[in-house]
Amino acid sequence: MQVRGGPASQQGMRRANLALVLGEIAAGPKSRAEVAARTGLTRAAVSSLVDELAAGGLVAESGPAVPSGKVGRPGTALVLAPDGPAGLGGEIGVEHLAACVVDLRGEVREWRRRDVRNRDRTPEAVLADLAELLREVSDAAGLTPAGIAVAVPGLVGAAEGVVVRAPNLGWSEVAVAAGLRPALRRAGATGLAGLPIGIDNEANLGGLAEHWLGGRPDSFCHLSAEAGIGAALVVDGRLLRGARGFAGELGHVPVRPDGPDCPCGARGCLEQYAGEQAVLRAAGLPGFVDDWVGELARRARAGDAAVREALAAAGTALGIAVTGAVNLIDPAEVVLGGGYAELGEWLLPAMRDELAARVTVRPWDDGWLTVSELGRRGPLLGAAVGVVRAVLADPGQD
């Protein structure tokens, strides 16, 4: 029975209090006095901490604060510096690359997307194009990134920045972070090449974006479909990553144990009913359609009965798999995100029917199944915003 951790220290206290003050300012413009009142710190302590944050380019003054109604000189309002450290995000898709810059407030300052068939291209070629795009958005935004994060369509292992498996790209054991640095140098972005580079699964980042920007509760399950089907499980405000970093593989949860063979080697996995290829096949369309989500949405909206039936069948399978997830994890909400968000209109009725019939041993409310407003923008937003959130969470780090 051992409790871990080091002794509390004055240095640790100051670092924690820097984060506390910055968190209050991030929640909305405030005077020093308001920050003091809300944190319980003394006015003098707040002033000293704010000076340090301002020197680090994190906090700026923005005219007079909201009048307090009290007599005396109104304090100036403190805000997050709009020209402070930024978040640089990249996204490797099967059929596209994208990059964006968000400022310290989480606002998008640049966003570029390029259609590229990355399937079966070498990692070197893909990373060279991504480096170029990252340099472009960074130059255009004119801010200084604090770090880079890249969303990838595959399993990311415990080893830093390594994609263990991305079958839809044909990648296995690719060291993305290590490969991106020289690519950035070759693209003339030497400044970016020295930054911390993080890699994460697109479904995880989509779920985190939903948590940070989508106004979701502290515990929810975010489903997304891009090349594969993934889930991000947010529990008590944190992403559940699993013992080896592979949590959230909803696509290979068994839906019908004797169902069709799955390329993964198992049978009857959710992807055999609700994945890109399965839905296209059920709808009578060829596989590898450009923008399969958009294509299915257009056809369903136009009244294509085969497409609507295929999506309803996918919704049934999603409902069965999600019943298992709800029983195991008890999320406050289940959010249909990524490509599924655009197909919600045709997936939801069947999903709702399954959940209503099957989730019976606990309370279940139809309203707890919702659709993401971020949709397919989620993973890239999550990548970039994660960088600035790390700065906000620990502004005292070197």
Added chain:
Amino acid sequence: MQVRGGPASQQGMRRANLALVLGEIAAGPKSRAEVAARTGLTRAAVSSLVDELAAGGLVAESGPAVPSGKVGRPGTALVLAPDGPAGLGGEIGVEHLAACVVDLRGEVREWRRRDVRNRDRTPEAVLADLAELLREVSDAAGLTPAGIAVAVPGLVGAAEGVVVRAPNLGWSEVAVAAGLRPALRRAGATGLAGLPIGIDNEANLGGLAEHWLGGRPDSFCHLSAEAGIGAALVVDGRLLRGARGFAGELGHVPVRPDGPDCPCGARGCLEQYAGEQAVLRAAGLPGFVDDWVGELARRARAGDAAVREALAAAGTALGIAVTGAVNLIDPAEVVLGGGYAELGEWLLPAMRDELAARVTVRPWDDGWLTVSELGRRGPLLGAAVGVVRAVLADPGQD
């Protein structure tokens, strides 16, 4: 973007350091100098903290410490006080009641079990018997409990101490903690009636016992079968309880979506294949056998083919449901606990086959499926040990 929490304070630091020092002593006898070396605290600070812990009856001196090899007077070894605050656990089963006392070191000092048919008895009658048993073990142990925790076979809600649903007892919305206090007073245990009383689901407590006493990794999934099938999901050392406290309901994960009707209202739930009634039925035995786990184990050991087949079929269904859990949660280990532990010999081969065939998109090693040594003792141990662990985690609380 708001960071929660109050400012760090001197008082909070002392409280954290009390826990840090006590944690080192709990991990094994140590001199004051060793505690100082391991925690990074000064020798003087350690002495002052130890004095406070000794005054609270938590720490005792136990002869000379292990010789350090250095010249000088050997320090005395500090140990957890064997007569310090104790943990008092209770268990309400469908066919039994039990209670135990563990000391601060987690060692069992008293353990009593009584066969009682609690099914459809009133909560008042059950709680009166439980109060009597709690008084008996507490008197016999002669220690002062710091609190009481009770394991119950049902869903425990977010409201403190309320069993929302225990279908196997015929209970719904029973305020166990509130009912136990007057029952303890009527049993003449006025001292116990004033203690904090916690209630938790038996599967959760069995999983926590496995975490604390079973030497498991920080993230694992513990399966148990008593009246129903439950799972405890331990993630990063903490029990995943879910947004409404209902996580771990493995028994109602769909195994075959068109399978037999379940009393819960759904179809093809795991309990229809691997629950008590399903296995007894498949084995050709009448329902409601006294000690169904022991009976099945005896018959299987004696070579009863029908029982062995029934257990293999249950193992197949468990393997399918656990595949879903492994894909979603990525535990480092899956532990067969509770009643399943005694049936492992006949459940495991089929479970292993399913997991080997179905868990393919991530690493899976046969050795990650293990059997609990605590078995059916887990929930009561977890209840009592949880009380003393709360004391150890925050010895500075009032």
